[in-house]
Amino acid sequence: MKKIAIIGGGITGLSAAYATQRAIDEGQDIDYVLLEKDSRLGGKIYTKRTSDGFIAEGGPDSFVSTKPWIFELAKKLNCEGRIIPSNDGLKKTYILVGNKLRTLPDGVMMVVPTKIMPFITTNLFSWPGKLRMVMDYFIPKKKEAGDETLSSFVARRLGKECLHRLADPLVAGVYSSDPETMSLQATFPILLDMEQKYGSLLKGTITSMRSRAKARRESPSGPKRTLHMSFKGGMQDLIDELVETLDKDKILVGADVQKVDEVRDEDGSTTYRVHLADGKIVEADAVIFASLAHETASLVTDIDKDLVNILQEIPQISAATVSLAYRKSDVGHDFKGFGFLIPLGEGYKIKGCTWSSTKWSGRVPNDDYAIIRVFVGGARKQELTFLPDDEMKAVVKSEIKNIMGIDAEPVNTWIFRWPNSMPQYTLGHLDCVNKIDERVATHPGMFLAGASYRGVGIPDCINSGTRAAESALAYLTEAVDTAKV
Numbered sequence: 443m444k445k446i447a448i449i450g451g452g453i454t455g456l457s458a459a460y461a462t463q464r465a466i467d468e469g470q471d472i473d474y475v476l477l478e479k480d481s482r483l484g485g486k487i488y489t490k491r492t493s494d495g496f497i498a499e500g501g502p503d504s505f506v507s508t509k510p511w512i513f514e515l516a517k518k519l520n521c522e523g524r525i526i527p528s529n530d531g532l533k534k535t536y537i538l539v540g541n542k543l544r545t546l547p548d549g550v551m552m553v554v555p556t557k558i559m560p561f562i563t564t565n566l567f568s569w570p571g572k573l574r575m576v577m578d579y580f581i582p583k584k585k586e587a588g589d590e591t592l593s594s595f596v597a598r599r600l601g602k603e604c605l606h607r608l609a610d611p612l613v614a615g616v617y618s619s620d621p622e623t624m625s626l627q628a629t630f631p632i633l634l635d636m637e638q639k640y641g642s643l644l645k646g647t648i649t650s651m652r653s654r655a656k657a658r659r660e661s662p663s664g665p666k667r668t669l670h671m672s673f674k675g676g677m678q679d680l681i682d683e684l685v686e687t688l689d690k691d692k693i694l695v696g697a698d699v700q701k702v703d704e705v706r707d708e709d710g711s712t713t714y715r716v717h718l719a720d721g722k723i724v725e726a727d728a729v730i731f732a733s734l735a736h737e738t739a740s741l742v743t744d745i746d747k748d749l750v751n752i753l754q755e756i757p758q759i760s761a762a763t764v765s766l767a768y769r770k771s772d773v774g775h776d777f778k779g780f781g782f783l784i785p786l787g788e789g790y791k792i793k794g795c796t797w798s799s800t801k802w803s804g805r806v807p808n809d810d811y812a813i814i815r816v817f818v819g820g821a822r823k824q825e826l827t828f829l830p831d832d833e834m835k836a837v838v839k840s841e842i843k844n845i846m847g848i849d850a851e852p853v854n855t856w857i858f859r860w861p862n863s864m865p866q867y868t869l870g871h872l873d874c875v876n877k878i879d880e881r882v883a884t885h886p887g888m889f890l891a892g893a894s895y896r897g898v899g900i901p902d903c904i905n906s907g908t909r910a911a912e913s914a915l916a917y918l919t920e921a922v923d924t925a926k927v
């Protein structure tokens with residue numbers, strides 16, 4: 443029986459395993475094994491749930507609802523009912539400018555203000571800054587379409603103030619990236635498309651909002667969707683549900699893959715030998731690398747040096763999240779809002795903070811408590827990820843005190859570090875991914891999937907893992923058919 447080895451038990455690898463398992467359940471004669479080096483599955487998706495009722499997210503705390511794949515997966519897993527909207531009645535985001543929390547004006551889509559009154563009255567931008575943003579309407583589009591950094595694009599169309607106060611914290615923040623190097627084509631191609639199609643971001647955003655509103659009016663009403671959504675018990679719910687459906691005998695945790703060899707047989711067929719740290723070897727007819735690009739690079743050194751070099755071109759950065767739980771009566775803060783972001787240059791070490799128990803229901807035992815989540819590290823402050831616990835707590839506490847006036851001791855603190863684990867889509871990223879595809883295509887039965895390539899968000903990873911499994915299944919089925927002929 444043909445076998446697929448899946449390397450990596452994050453959401454990408456688990457999605458690949460799930461798609462394969464379903465094919466088996468539907469009668470396909472295929473075997474698979476999922477190899478995860480850690481003692482737990484889920485990769486970056488990790489929710490800490492305490493016995494006294496706190497829920498702290500170590501990695502992602504939500505997903506964007508504009509892409510279908512997580513909903514499709516949840517439907518198949520029969521856990522759609524666990525998806526929760528954010529509490530948008532209290533939706534207010536602040537940006538820290540000049541040591542003051544300023545409200546992000548209502549109607550900002552990515553970097554574009556779409557509502558006139560909130561834009562006119564906001565104190566987030568100066569009057570010259572606002573006028574410069576409106577100039578977008580008149581600035582001609584760039585003649586040649588193509589990749590550009592976020593920084594160059596926003597400065598060119600909307601001005602430097604918009605870049606520093608909005609695009610940097612809000613847009614680059616999604617990728618924990620540096621706007622000076624971040625590829626727009628690989629991250630927010632819609633902005634480049636709008637410029638080319640409408641000649642202006644303001645025009646493009648308003649037009650696409652109108653057509654989305656029309657589509658919403660015309661489509662049948664479903665469960666309430668907010669832009670960001672999560673799960674009742676935290677993002678780990680999705681992992682738990684996925685793992686539950688998989689055949690436990692095919693999932694190996696603590697299975698650290700050291701390298702993979704490709705064996706070309708005399709009859710022209712290709713097989714793979716997956717070497718584990720304990721000396722065991724897994725033989726497979728197809729391999730899905732659901733590990734990050736630099737991790738995959740270290741595994742294929744004996745197969746393809748060119749592939750290794752291109753994979754290594756995708757940089758990784760480090761970041762940490764620190765969750766702090768407070769007794770509300772100790773702090774004197776109302777936590778009315780979703781939190782704040784801090785542009786570079788405001789003189790702070792932390793990057794921002796989500797007021798998690800306001801944004802999501804069920805994150806604290808009861809209304810007497812609040813939980814907030816602080817971001818540390820990212821492309822321009824990676825070294826802070828590695829501060830010892832005491833220093834990390836001290837930095838976070840002191841900056842939260844400055845910004846929110848909270849001096850109280852948290853009743854609980856959790857620190858989660860993600861070293862070298864956030865892929866960066868820098869200028870030219872998609873060319874790099876195309877080159878990777880070309881190299882991979884020369885290795886029959888090899889498939890690469892996950893956050894390093896065409897989307898870091900969880901829905902993209904689910905799609906990527908599922909597609910890789912479908913391609914592997916199709917490849918093996920064809921191989922079987924050919925052998926039969």
Ligand SMILES: Cc1cc2nc3c(=O)[nH]c(=O)nc-3n(C[C@H](O)[C@H](O)[C@H](O)COP(=O)(O)OP(=O)(O)OC[C@H]3O[C@@H](n4cnc5c(N)ncnc54)[C@H](O)[C@@H]3O)c2cc1C
Nearest residue numbers: 450452453454479485486501502503699892893898899900
């Ligand atoms: C702090 C943080 C916040 C985030 N917030 C969000 C968010 O709010 N929304 C969102 O959509 N996304 C968010 N992301 C991004 C998202 O979480 C990730 O892109 C996604 O979870 C990556 O999934 P993956 O399976 O591709 O990779 P991973 O989760 O990294 O999984 C890869 C797995 O491969 C395993 N592995 C690697 N090498 C080997 C080997 N040699 N042998 C065996 N196993 C191996 C690793 O141990 C790991 O478990 C966030 C990420 C971080 C770090």
